[in-house]
Amino acid sequence: MSDVSEKSPSTVDxxxxxxxxxxxxxxxxxxxxxxxxxxxxxxxxxxxLCVVGYILNPETxxxxxxxxxxxxxxxxxxxxxxxxxxxxxxxxxxxxxxSMVALASVWMTTLATQQYGPFVMVICALAVGLxxxxxxxxxISYGKVVPFIATLAMYASARGLAERLSGRQTQVVxxxxxLDFFRGDFLGIPVLIWMxxxxxxxGWVVLNRTTFGRRTFAVGGNAEAAxxxxxxxxxxxxxxxxxxxxxxxxxxxxxxxxxxSGASTNGMFYELDAIAAVVIGGTLxxxxxxxLIGTLIGVLIFTVVNSIFTQNxxxxxxxxxxxxxxxxxxxxxxxxxxxxxxx
Amino acid sequence: MSETDEVLLTMSGIVxxxxxxxxxxxxxxxxxxxxxxxxxxxNGAGKSTLIKxxxxxxxxxxxxxxxxxxxxxxxxxxxxxxxxxATMYQELDLVAGxxxxxxxxxxxxxxxxxxxxxxxxxxxxxxxxxRLGHPEIPPGREVGLLSAAGQQLVSMARALVHDARLIVMxxxxxxxxxxxxxxxxxxxEDLTDDGVAVVYISHRLDEIRRVGDRVTxxxxxxxxxxxxxxxxPTADLxxxxxxxxxxxxxxxREVTTVDEENExxxxxxxxxxxxxxxxxxxxxxxxxxxxxxLVGAGRSEVLETVYGARKSDAGVVTVNGKRxxxxxVMAAVAAGIGLAPEERKSQGxxxxxxxxxxxxxxxxxEYSRAGxxxxxxxxxxxxxxxxxxxxxxxxxxxIVRTLSGGNQQKAVVARWLVRDCKVLLLDxxxxxxxxxxxAELYRLIHELAAAGVAVVLVSSEVPEVLGLSxxxxxxxxxxxxxEAPASELTEAxxxxxxxxxxxxxx
Numbered sequence: 012m013s014d015v016s017e018k019s020p021s022t023v024d025x026x027x028x029x030x031x032x033x034x035x036x037x038x039x040x041x042x043x044x045x046x047x048x049x050x051x052x053x054x055x056x057x058x059x060l061c062v063v064g065y066i067l068n069p070e071t072x073x074x075x076x077x078x079x080x081x082x083x084x085x086x087x088x089x090x091x092x093x094x095x096x097x098x099x100x101x102x103x104x105x106x107x108x109x110s111m112v113a114l115a116s117v118w119m120t121t122l123a124t125q126q127y128g129p130f131v132m133v134i135c136a137l138a139v140g141l142x143x144x145x146x147x148x149x150x151i152s153y154g155k156v157v158p159f160i161a162t163l164a165m166y167a168s169a170r171g172l173a174e175r176l177s178g179r180q181t182q183v184v185x186x187x188x189x190l191d192f193f194r195g196d197f198l199g200i201p202v203l204i205w206m207x208x209x210x211x212x213x214g215w216v217v218l219n220r221t222t223f224g225r226r227t228f229a230v231g232g233n234a235e236a237a238x239x240x241x242x243x244x245x246x247x248x249x250x251x252x253x254x255x256x257x258x259x260x261x262x263x264x265x266x267x268x269x270x271x272s273g274a275s276t277n278g279m280f281y282e283l284d285a286i287a288a289v290v291i292g293g294t295l296x297x298x299x300x301x302x303l304i305g306t307l308i309g310v311l312i313f314t315v316v317n318s319i320f321t322q323n324x325x326x327x328x329x330x331x332x333x334x335x336x337x338x339x340x341x342x343x344x345x346x347x348x349x350x351x352x353x354x
Numbered sequence: 355m356s357e358t359d360e361v362l363l364t365m366s367g368i369v370x371x372x373x374x375x376x377x378x379x380x381x382x383x384x385x386x387x388x389x390x391x392x393x394x395x396x397n398g399a400g401k402s403t404l405i406k407x408x409x410x411x412x413x414x415x416x417x418x419x420x421x422x423x424x425x426x427x428x429x430x431x432x433x434x435x436x437x438x439x440a441t442m443y444q445e446l447d448l449v450a451g452x453x454x455x456x457x458x459x460x461x462x463x464x465x466x467x468x469x470x471x472x473x474x475x476x477x478x479x480x481x482x483x484x485r486l487g488h489p490e491i492p493p494g495r496e497v498g499l500l501s502a503a504g505q506q507l508v509s510m511a512r513a514l515v516h517d518a519r520l521i522v523m524x525x526x527x528x529x530x531x532x533x534x535x536x537x538x539x540x541x542x543e544d545l546t547d548d549g550v551a552v553v554y555i556s557h558r559l560d561e562i563r564r565v566g567d568r569v570t571x572x573x574x575x576x577x578x579x580x581x582x583x584x585x586x587p588t589a590d591l592x593x594x595x596x597x598x599x600x601x602x603x604x605x606x607r608e609v610t611t612v613d614e615e616n617e618x619x620x621x622x623x624x625x626x627x628x629x630x631x632x633x634x635x636x637x638x639x640x641x642x643x644x645x646x647x648l649v650g651a652g653r654s655e656v657l658e659t660v661y662g663a664r665k666s667d668a669g670v671v672t673v674n675g676k677r678x679x680x681x682x683v684m685a686a687v688a689a690g691i692g693l694a695p696e697e698r699k700s701q702g703x704x705x706x707x708x709x710x711x712x713x714x715x716x717x718x719x720e721y722s723r724a725g726x727x728x729x730x731x732x733x734x735x736x737x738x739x740x741x742x743x744x745x746x747x748x749x750x751x752x753i754v755r756t757l758s759g760g761n762q763q764k765a766v767v768a769r770w771l772v773r774d775c776k777v778l779l780l781d782x783x784x785x786x787x788x789x790x791x792x793a794e795l796y797r798l799i800h801e802l803a804a805a806g807v808a809v810v811l812v813s814s815e816v817p818e819v820l821g822l823s824x825x826x827x828x829x830x831x832x833x834x835x836x837e838a839p840a841s842e843l844t845e846a847x848x849x850x851x852x853x854x855x856x857x858x859x860x
Contacts, residue, residue: 224727
């Protein structure tokens with residue numbers, strides 16, 4: 012710090028910027044370093060998993076069809092995780108995402124909805140997701156119900172409503188136009204993957220380049236400071252959950268396209284997968300910090316693990332154990348980086 | 355009785371330094387068994403540090419402590435308790451969800467073979483509450499359901515269960531209603547009749563006269579008078595406390611910054627139940643109005659209500675003639691009010707985000723187009739403001755957590771400078787800020803006033819209020835006592851008013 016003049020040294024922070032040498036040996040400012048090291052490790056893990064998959068199944072694993080299958084499977088959960096990232100950065104949690112996907116998928120595929128054609132089906136799914144998310148948000152911000160409880164209630168009742176609407180029957184999509192579009196390709200790439208990419212890109216821009224994103228970080232980082240800076244914290248919180256709901260509506264479109272049907276069993280455990288992906292991606296559950304790129308890589312890591320296990324005919328129970336280990340490892344890594352940063 | 359028996363505790367030449375501050379600079383204290391010994395001193399005189407040394411939470415750098423005439427150390431809070439020194443902090447450290455008995459025995463529950471002896475704990479708790487004159491408080495009651503006075507009794511019972519011979523009470527009446535105060539004093543008398551000594555900290559001279567036996571006065575971390583009788587005249591006590599060595603030179607002020615014609619802020623009849631009543635004042639452009647008073651007098655509450663962070667029950671706030679919607683921070687910010695809150699870290703800053711993010715937080719609409727933030731302009735304006743505030747290094751990308759206290763305060767002020775605020779409310783702006791940075795903040799406050807900003811300053815440091823303000827308002831127990839030009843007031847008159855509540859000075 013050579014720009015320090017002598018007249019009042021006390022205002023200059025004596026301690027140098029906490030410079031650290033991370034595992035990669037890079038020396039950066041705290042924020043830059045955090046992102047770099049963590050991202051590097053995450054990408055490293057993803058690549059390592061791909062290598063393992065390739066060694067186990069050299070012919071098929073990195074084949075075009077397997078990659079396409081993997082990404083299509085990842086697409087719905089990826090979109091849900093984008094919404095979840097917003098919620099968690101704002102300092103909340105949403106346990107109801109899987110149920111909202113189920114409800115939207117059932118509602119858009121009832122015979123009554125289907126008779127109006129594919130366009131109305133799409134609008135219906137988006138509206139149901141948005142509406143359910145808005146209910147969450149209003150309960151949490153204006154009703155002062157803690158997010159865990161409010162979304163737990165939605166978790167139970169949205170799936171219940173989905174069961175009620177569908178009579179627990181799988182509702183087949185009769186609208187060929189819908190299936191043709193969403194199951195099709197665009198420029199040789201499946202539409203589902205395009206959708207994930209577009210939602211992700213929009214999410215990234217909103218989070219990092221708009222006032223909405225900035226406020227999300229502010230509300231999660233210090234809600235009281237945000238309030239005292241004149242930000243409408245309640246309104247913003249409600250909107251964040253609405254965004255999560257909208258993402259669930261989009262995910263419902265994708266699930267319905269993939270399975271060609273709507274069912275109240277859709278979206279099972281999406282909340283767990285989404286939260287896990289967000290946490291692995293380095294977003295703090297306490298709010299105020301996080302990245303969407305990390306979330307995306309978190310989703311991809313899980314997808315690759317799934318693929319390795321299915322390709323090698325391993326049971327889902329082992330798969331779940333592996334997932335648990337990955338989550339713990341990621342959180343421990345996160346904790347140690349933060350501890351180092353604070354000292 | 356031999357002579358050593360008559361003195362319970364002595365502290366002599368206690369010195370405690372923190373980085374940049376000599377908090378205790380030679381404190382002497384002598385406490386006899388069965389007496390109420392009052393500690394008196396202004397904010398920053400070193401009372402809190404002394405209490406922490408007594409409680410074993412801080413280790414003195416120099417000095418000798420004796421207990422019953424034997425040199426001793428208070429190496430840790432547990433060691434202090436074992437010796438017989440118990441401390442009741444201002445913020446009671448009770449667990450609201452646990453019962454009275456559970457709180458009293460927290461950390462050393464009576465147990466046998468690892469099973470807690472609930473009945474024994476309850477019986478002992480009942481005995482203690484009876485001894486404190488409150489048999490009606492059941493040991494099984496949840497502490498969170500008790501009144502402030504009840505909680506204080508639990509805290510005292512906790513001290514007694516350790517068989518404390520010396521109980522330190524830090525402003526025990528701050529949260530109490532007047533009948534509860536009577537109660538507390540009765541309990542204190544009972545304790546001292548049993549030979550327990552009490553070190554009593556309070557700013558209220560009337561209380562000190564009622565319960566106190568002797569008084570020790572601290573100033574600038576030193577004992578300036580010890581063992582005075584409690585009925586020492588107010589004027590003498592106030593004189594001992596005032597005339598603090600002012601480490602910082604208050605910058606000279608051109609008297610002309612006040613724009614007499616231009617009244618910016620008008621507060622009329624502002625009230626909030628049980629916080630403050632009927633507060634009215636005006637601030638003109640370029641004027642600095644200081645609010646003096648004790649902690650708990652309602653100063654911060656007034657500021658936050660003017661700002662809309664609390665909703666007023668009655669009264670009107672107008673900015674440039676326009677009436678503000680009560681209870682709306684957004685309306686206040688839009689009208690040009692800014693607040694640097696009392697708790698900088700928990701109320702003011704996004705600690706893990708960059709300086710620029712913090713600076714533009716209240717002006718996001720101005721720094722965006724169609725919802726998209728204009729990062730380049732944010733960085734440019736932030737940097738310019740940091741340079742104006744002389745915050746070095748003027749790097750808007752730095753994470754706020756890594757800044758010093760003074761620079762964090764500047765970052766909060768910068769938030770309001772980028773939006774050209776007309777009224778700036780500063781709540782304890784120099785708390786936790788070292789001496790050098792203080793001087794800079796003082797200069798900055800003057801510069802802002804010179805630029806036409808109407809400034810309202812709340813500070814617990816009387817010299818600071820006097821040194822910076824054009825006009826001073828004095829608050830006591832939720833009411834405005836006096837309003838006067840700073841030039842007509844002295845440290846002693848203000849101290850006398852906030853501590854005694856009288857407007858006459860001997």
